[in-house]
Amino acid sequence: MRLTCPLCGERDRREFYYYGAEDFLRRPEAEAPLADWDNYLHLRDNPAGVTRDLWYHEAGCSQWLLVTRNTVTHEISGVELVAERKA
Amino acid sequence: MRYSGLKVITEGLFGNKGWTPAWRDPAPKAEYDVVIIGGGGHGLSTAYYLAKNHGITNVAVLEKGYLGGGNVGRNTTIVRANYFLPGNSEFYSHSLKLWEGLEADLNYNVMHSQRGLINLFHSDGQRDAFARRGNAMINQGDDAVLLDREGVREHLPYLDFEQTRFPIYGGLLHPRGGSARHDAVAWGYARGADRRGVDLIQNCEVTGIDIENGVVRGVQTTRGAIRAKKVAIVVAGRSSQVAAMAGMRLPIESHVLQAFVTEGLKPVINHVVSFGMGHFYISQSDKGGLVFGGDLDFYASYAARGNLPMVEHVMEAGMTLMPMIGRAKVLRSWGGIMDMSPDGSPVIDKTHVEGLFLDCGWNYGGFKAVPASGWCMAHLMATGESHEVARKFRLDRFATGHLLDEEGTGSQHNLH
Numbered sequence: 119m120r121l122t123c124p125l126c127g128e129r130d131r132r133e134f135y136y137y138g139a140e141d142f143l144r145r146p147e148a149e150a151p152l153a154d155w156d157n158y159l160h161l162r163d164n165p166a167g168v169t170r171d172l173w174y175h176e177a178g179c180s181q182w183l184l185v186t187r188n189t190v191t192h193e194i195s196g197v198e199l200v201a202e203r204k205a
Numbered sequence: 206m207r208y209s210g211l212k213v214i215t216e217g218l219f220g221n222k223g224w225t226p227a228w229r230d231p232a233p234k235a236e237y238d239v240v241i242i243g244g245g246g247h248g249l250s251t252a253y254y255l256a257k258n259h260g261i262t263n264v265a266v267l268e269k270g271y272l273g274g275g276n277v278g279r280n281t282t283i284v285r286a287n288y289f290l291p292g293n294s295e296f297y298s299h300s301l302k303l304w305e306g307l308e309a310d311l312n313y314n315v316m317h318s319q320r321g322l323i324n325l326f327h328s329d330g331q332r333d334a335f336a337r338r339g340n341a342m343i344n345q346g347d348d349a350v351l352l353d354r355e356g357v358r359e360h361l362p363y364l365d366f367e368q369t370r371f372p373i374y375g376g377l378l379h380p381r382g383g384s385a386r387h388d389a390v391a392w393g394y395a396r397g398a399d400r401r402g403v404d405l406i407q408n409c410e411v412t413g414i415d416i417e418n419g420v421v422r423g424v425q426t427t428r429g430a431i432r433a434k435k436v437a438i439v440v441a442g443r444s445s446q447v448a449a450m451a452g453m454r455l456p457i458e459s460h461v462l463q464a465f466v467t468e469g470l471k472p473v474i475n476h477v478v479s480f481g482m483g484h485f486y487i488s489q490s491d492k493g494g495l496v497f498g499g500d501l502d503f504y505a506s507y508a509a510r511g512n513l514p515m516v517e518h519v520m521e522a523g524m525t526l527m528p529m530i531g532r533a534k535v536l537r538s539w540g541g542i543m544d545m546s547p548d549g550s551p552v553i554d555k556t557h558v559e560g561l562f563l564d565c566g567w568n569y570g571g572f573k574a575v576p577a578s579g580w581c582m583a584h585l586m587a588t589g590e591s592h593e594v595a596r597k598f599r600l601d602r603f604a605t606g607h608l609l610d611e612e613g614t615g616s617q618h619n620l621h
């Protein structure tokens with residue numbers, strides 16, 4: 119498996135650290151209800167098919183990436199920089 | 206048909222013509238008292254104990270593929286009771302006791318072999334942690350022996366003790382730990398359930414769960430609608446999809462875990478050996494193949510195959526620990542889909558829908574749990590109360606903060 123980093127180009131999977139589903143981008147406020155925190159930390163759609171998740175280009179540009187990929191075929195259809203994503 | 210040594214001999218003498226199928230192949234009925242979704246180890250053992258312990262026999266197990274085609278037939282078969290946290294400790298202890306009587310109970314040879322499990326450690330801090338874990342195991346009534354380096358050498362003389370990255374300081378020996386034949390566990394429970402009247406229905410995928418006014422009424426399947434008073438979701442890696450049919454969003458992320466087996470060799474590895482620092486563990490099957498594996502591929506996946514980096518990593522770790530295996534040829538590798546929970550512990554609980562029950566979140570440790578999970582799930586479904594050894598496996602523990610984080614790695618599904 120290879121990911122195409124917007125900054126570094128196509129790179130080996132081993133250069134990246136996988137964090138989890140894009141839910142991690144929606145961090146609740148510290149004072150948000152507990153249900154919001156449960157949702158953020160624990161609950162997942164976990165689709166068998168297209169998903170979006172967070173990868174860190176650890177051995178490259180040190181950028182967080184939002185990757186669109188298929189969990190059944192491992193096909194990757196998009197990689198964008200978290201820093202530049204449109205909400 | 207009861208199996209026995211005498212039966213094997215007489216059948217051998219008369220051309221093996223008298224064997225009958227181990228279970229029936231019934232068509233689904235229109236209605237059951239209990240429908241269990243998923244014919245893996247946990248679904249089959251749930252059906253078995255519903256019938257055996259609670260006399261509930263109007264039960265169907267619905268399996269989308271064939272019995273034993275999921276993780277129960279893909280795992281590396283380690284059976285152990287070396288957990289530390291209250292909640293996990295008593296559950297796995299109960300499971301190991303059930304394993305010890307399983308063959309007699311099922312009248313089926315599951316090749317349970319208590320050959321001893323050794324977890325290696327490589328630093329003073331790790332030794333302290335293992336001593337503490339060993340004490341917890343002993344307090345639970347199970348067995349543990351802390352071995353120093355020479356103690357490990359007596360058991361495992363073939364390890365590379367001097368490796369520079371992770372020199373071996375010692376190990377925690379769990380003498381009652383070991384392995385079993387995975388397919389036989391599925392088949393033994395299947396046959397036991399069938400003999401008590403349970404219908405095992407294969408090639409029957411559940412596509413919907415019927416709910417009226419908050420009460421479960423049955424399921425939709427590729428073989429038609431089936432009504433049921435109670436329904437259990439016991440589908441391991443597919444838990445999120447099936448629970449979504451009942452409007453639930455689970456604390457589960459599915460990940461692929463790979464395993465490997467070599468050609469058959471003469472006996473060389475007598476124990477189950479685990480090398481946590483290198484993410485590698487190994488045992489030798491009774492057929493002679495070295496069965497080994499490592500960690501998850503680490504990204505969410507439903508492909509029952511993994512990627513090459515983890516293959517390479519596992520091989521490297523194996524060579525670091527025991528260079529003697531370097532000439533063995535790997536015959537096969539495969540992957541299974543793990544239902545990873547955010548604290549690494551499972552769920553055996555009711556749901557917000559009356560009559561709908563959930564058994565999931567087994568991560569990569571659900572094979573040894575097959576007996577106790579079925580036992581406790583059957584108890585819950587029959588009595589409406591959690592079994593005392595599964596009390597902490599609640600679905601709401603994530604929301605309430607009562608996590609059972611055995612490894613202390615935090616709320617990231619792939620780190621357990």
Ligand SMILES: Cc1cc2nc3c(=O)[nH]c(=O)nc-3n(C[C@H](O)[C@H](O)[C@H](O)COP(=O)(O)OP(=O)(O)OC[C@H]3O[C@@H](n4cnc5c(N)ncnc54)[C@H](O)[C@@H]3O)c2cc1C
Pocket residue numbers: 242243244245246247248267268269270271273274275276277278279280281282283284409410411412439440441442443447462463464498539540541542543567568569570571572573574
């Ligand atoms: C490589 C590997 C190594 C492992 N090693 C160990 C180990 O050493 N020790 C240990 O304790 N555990 C181990 N495990 C974990 C263990 O195998 C699992 O936790 C356990 O088998 C999961 O429970 P199960 O047997 O019920 O799952 P499965 O056998 O996967 O059963 C679930 C069943 O549900 C069916 N299903 C899914 N969706 C539907 C539907 N919609 N309708 C009908 N049926 C459906 C599936 O087809 C499947 O047969 C390992 C797993 C893997 C993959």
Ligand SMILES: [Zn+2]
Pocket residue numbers: 123124125126127175178179180181
């Ligand atoms: Zn990059």
